[in-house]
Amino acid sequence: MDDITALILDDHAAFRRGFARLDDARDETELLAVWEALALHLDIHAEAEEAILYPHLVRHGDDGEDETTDAIGDHNEIRDAIAESKLHPVGSDEWWAAVWKARRENSEHLAEEEDGALPDFRRHTSVELRAELGARWLTFYGEHKNGRNLTFDDKDPQKYVQEHR
């Protein structure tokens, strides 16, 4: 069974490729096709981490509470930028501004997770637990295919930490 951190890194690589594909999209139809799939994946990924990764990290990480507070705040910024993009015609200046905000917030966030939260998580989890959470990760994606039953609402970072520690 896959380690949850490997599944998360797979998603992160897919996000980088998705933003690169936007650079190559040549008309609104292509932009919309790439962005809709990427935005949905970004939103589901954040929900999956909030359901499966961070509840564990917040309790067991060396710096779990701070890392979790930061991550939820970053997820909110990315969610807000995605929601903003949907208010504007694809390819318009306002649309690009929102998409670039999502891209910059996401790039910064991936680096923080890969250099902070995930190393901390790996140091405090067994191989068995990582596989068990990997299985839950895959199930989460199956249950919420195309975002089914997810609302992608922002979460209060402090409240989230209090509820999960």
Ligand SMILES: [Fe+2]
């Ligand atoms: Fe992530």
Ligand SMILES: [Fe+2]
């Ligand atoms: Fe994240």
